Amino acid sequence: MSRDLKNFKGLYGEHQLPFPENFIHRELLAVRSKLYGWEIDQHLHTNLYQLFIFTAGSGTLLSEQQHLSLQPPCVLMIPANTLHGFAFQAGMEGDVFTFSESSLEHLFSDAQHVLLEIKKLNQLTFDHSEISFNEIVWLKDKTIRELDEVQPEKQYTLQHLTQLLFLSLYRISLRSETPVPPSDNRTLTYFLTFQKLIRQGLNEPKSVQHYARELTITTVHLNRICQAIVKKSALQVVHEFLITEAKKYLLNTTYSLSEVSYRLGFKDPAYFSRLFKKQTQLSPRAYRQQHGGRL
Structure with a gap:
């Protein structure tokens, strides 16, 4: 198990600069x-x-x-x-x-x-x-x-x-997927941009209000968008992403639980542990142990 996730800017095994937009x-x-x-x-x-x-x-x-x-x-x-x-x-x-x-x-x-x-x-x-x-x-x-x-x-x-x-x-x-409820292109653009902003701001904790301001819409509008597309609130979308990222670090790196917490922008590891357990029914330590990660 490596110290950190293997994250390549280029192809596998390459660490060159990011490729141009039309790459x-x-x-x-x-x-x-x-x-x-x-x-x-x-x-x-x-x-x-x-x-x-x-x-x-x-x-x-x-x-x-x-x-x-x-x-x-x-x-x-x-x-x-x-x-x-x-x-x-x-x-x-x-x-x-x-x-x-x-x-x-x-x-x-x-x-x-x-x-x-x-x-x-x-x-x-x-x-x-x-x-x-x-x-x-x-x-x-x-x-x-x-x-x-x-x-x-x-x-x-x-x-x-x-x-x-x-x-x-x-x-x-589309053969095997449950169709997403029809949404106009603008609504879907907001949602996909919201997802991208969450990913880009992974190490900087932001509120739903902050994301809404970045999208130049209200928090009520952002919540309606998320409900329409994935039937979740904007905060649930943020939490789901953070928990998914946490699982990657818990199972594929040697980071301590506190390091994982700080890596994801949580100032309080105890709050991170509570949120993780609420989402997965397991503490971060128990999740890592149960799935073969390193304690």
Whole structure:
């Protein structure tokens, strides 16, 4: 277990500066996986979104307490700030696309309902889909060719191909998801921006009133937005995020309980412990012990 979470500004194993807003990168799965013996430790990318398109082999996704079997053909969507790792069968085949989070936000600025759906950790399979895996592969190959070649309006074409690829995945994802109640684009924009502000201000405790001011709306309006989309209050959304982050640190780092508390912006570790227990029915210490973390 490491002292801190493995958080890469770049691709796995790289600590270079953040990528530009229109960044898109593609590489074969084997290129990086072979370097690490097909075992990728759990890590996260604060501002990068990854899309895995698996074509052959088998493997397991490790994400916090989840162990998800990967049986191609399948697609795996991993949003920014999601702790994930892999145990691949040697020789597993596929492609890995990495996008700057801001590029996807720009592409779907007028379709926030799509952005809300694709910003979920999700594995898509194709057994009963009206959209065949071959269609996804065609879009994937078309995108790769565009990345590799020098053509007029390359960036513009890549934007449209990316939109088509994610719209196809969005349609597939709706098969197994409970539809989010219809909301206008402006409401969804407020909600997604609220989530991003919470993440960006992780180490600085802020009140719901503060977030509302940053969004230039009232706290009543912010609460209505959260209730409409996730049926929770704004404070519950904040607490849920903090508890999710706390679990990452408790199970994947050697931080003391007080250090986890301060890391998340709590000035009083006792208050953090009470909130954690209220949300999970376990104290932070008991949660760490029960799930195999280090005391």
